[in-house]
Amino acid sequence: MKHLNILVVDDKKVIGDFFDLTMGYYGHHITMVHDLPDTLKAVKHHQFDIAFMDVMMPGRDGVEVLKEVKAIAPGLPVVMMSGYSLDEKRRQASLLGAVHCLKKPFEVDDIRRVVKETIGQEI
Amino acid sequence: MHAIFIAADLILLVVLAWFFIQNIRLNHALKEKNLQLEAAIKELKATQVKLMDSGKKGALAALSAGLLHQISQPITAIHGFVRFMKKEMDINSPFYKPVCIMDEQSFYIKDMLANLMELIRHRKIQKTQININTVIHRSVNLLLDELRIRRIGWDIQLDDSVPFIFGDALHLQQVFMNLVINAMEALSEIPHGAPRTLLVTSKYDIENHQAIIIFKDNGPGIANEHQAKIFDPFFSTKPQGSGIGLALCHDLVNEHGGSISVESNHDGTIFTVKLPCVRLA
Numbered sequence: 526m527k528h529l530n531i532l533v534v535d536d537k538k539v540i541g542d543f544f545d546l547t548m549g550y551y552g553h554h555i556t557m558v559h560d561l562p563d564t565l566k567a568v569k570h571h572q573f574d575i576a577f578m579d580v581m582m583p584g585r586d587g588v589e590v591l592k593e594v595k596a597i598a599p600g601l602p603v604v605m606m607s608g609y610s611l612d613e614k615r616r617q618a619s620l621l622g623a624v625h626c627l628k629k630p631f632e633v634d635d636i637r638r639v640v641k642e643t644i645g646q647e648i
Numbered sequence: 649m650h651a652i653f654i655a656a657d658l659i660l661l662v663v664l665a666w667f668f669i670q671n672i673r674l675n676h677a678l679k680e681k682n683l684q685l686e687a688a689i690k691e692l693k694a695t696q697v698k699l700m701d702s703g704k705k706g707a708l709a710a711l712s713a714g715l716l717h718q719i720s721q722p723i724t725a726i727h728g729f730v731r732f733m734k735k736e737m738d739i740n741s742p743f744y745k746p747v748c749i750m751d752e753q754s755f756y757i758k759d760m761l762a763n764l765m766e767l768i769r770h771r772k773i774q775k776t777q778i779n780i781n782t783v784i785h786r787s788v789n790l791l792l793d794e795l796r797i798r799r800i801g802w803d804i805q806l807d808d809s810v811p812f813i814f815g816d817a818l819h820l821q822q823v824f825m826n827l828v829i830n831a832m833e834a835l836s837e838i839p840h841g842a843p844r845t846l847l848v849t850s851k852y853d854i855e856n857h858q859a860i861i862i863f864k865d866n867g868p869g870i871a872n873e874h875q876a877k878i879f880d881p882f883f884s885t886k887p888q889g890s891g892i893g894l895a896l897c898h899d900l901v902n903e904h905g906g907s908i909s910v911e912s913n914h915d916g917t918i919f920t921v922k923l924p925c926v927r928l929a
Contacts, residue, residue: 537721539721539722539724539725540721540724540725542725543724543725543728543729546729546732547728547729547732550732550736581717608716608717608718608720608721628765629720629721629723629724630720630723630724630727630728630758630761631724631728632724632727632728632731632732633728633731633732633735634731
């Protein structure tokens with residue numbers, strides 16, 4: 526099994542911890558960032574296999590963050606995470622190239638499913 | 649002289665008669681105006697109640713949306729970690745059973761959140777001309793296994809003369825499925841061996857040009873004091889109920905310009921959904 530480089534963008538530390546302690550346990554490398562500058566820095570300097578990004582960021586719309594990320598790394602598969610249904614935001618994110626939307630609350634099997642559907646990788 | 653008096657009397661009589669007739673006319677008009685005023689006041693009161701109701705619901709939706717976003721974060725961690733631990737844990741560990749209970753309970757919260765999301769989300773209604781009988785069939789068919797497992801005898805009697813409905817098939821399917829699930833839960837309270845029945849019917853109310861869909865079960869019924877609150881959000885008579893399913897049905901039916909009502913006694917419960925049919929030009 527290939528170990529993935531996963532970027533997690535969420536202002537809630539516990540979401541990053543969740544990825545780190547579960548996906549990290551299975552050998553994947555997790556980079557957690559909580560705001561826009563750190564996100565842009567991370568995608569500029571590192572190569573990720575997939576990114577998970579929250580739709581709602583404090584003071585910043587997750588869709589705007591996605592736009593800037595896609596400008597730097599157009600090929601990066603991005604999965605948006607949302608706390609509740611935001612159909613309009615999902616639509617916008619999808620137009621900007623987000624490949625999936627993961628609805629919170631989710632669990633390890635949901636992450637696995639989305640990774641498989643997004644990059645065709647069993648993890 | 650005598651003739652002059654007679655003429656004067658006649659004129660007076662005519663004038664009095666005219667006044668009398670006018671008085672009757674005015675009285676009649678006044679009564680009519682009073683009736684119109686009463687009707688207007690009644691309508692105003694009903695509108696006020698509706699506005700208060702929608703205001704409450706709007707505030708509730710806004711509050712719930714914010715709360716949901718906040719709650720979904722810790723629940724992702726709690727439920728996600730518990731599932732992960734359960735998966736990786738040795739089943740002989742003394743902690744395995746407590747973890748299973750935590751998993752079950754956190755799943756309940758997760759499920760309730762998902763239902764609540766459905767209640768408050770503003771998915772655009774996509775209305776088309778639909779055959780309501782097809783939607784009823786589909787809704788019951790999706791729950792056939794559950795009906796069989798719970799040993800519920802069911803029957804569907806659909807009236808082919810019901811005209812098309814202008815509605816969102818998915819939303820209405822959700823309404824009908826919720827009503828079937830509700831009936832199944834009520835019927836589960838009947839002791840094993842006793843007959844459990846669910847009858848779903850549709851008929852066309854020609855006079856009001858509407859479809860009437862009825863879900864009738866022979867469950868233990870809903871207490872009188874609970875019937876008025878049965879469609880209120882977060883009201884439930886079940887210990888594990890979220891009180892969202894029927895509130896969602898109520899909202900979705902309202903969005904279709906219809907109504908939903910309940911009648912219940914110790915012989916069972918009847919939910920009636922009324923939906924306006926398409927008017928042909």
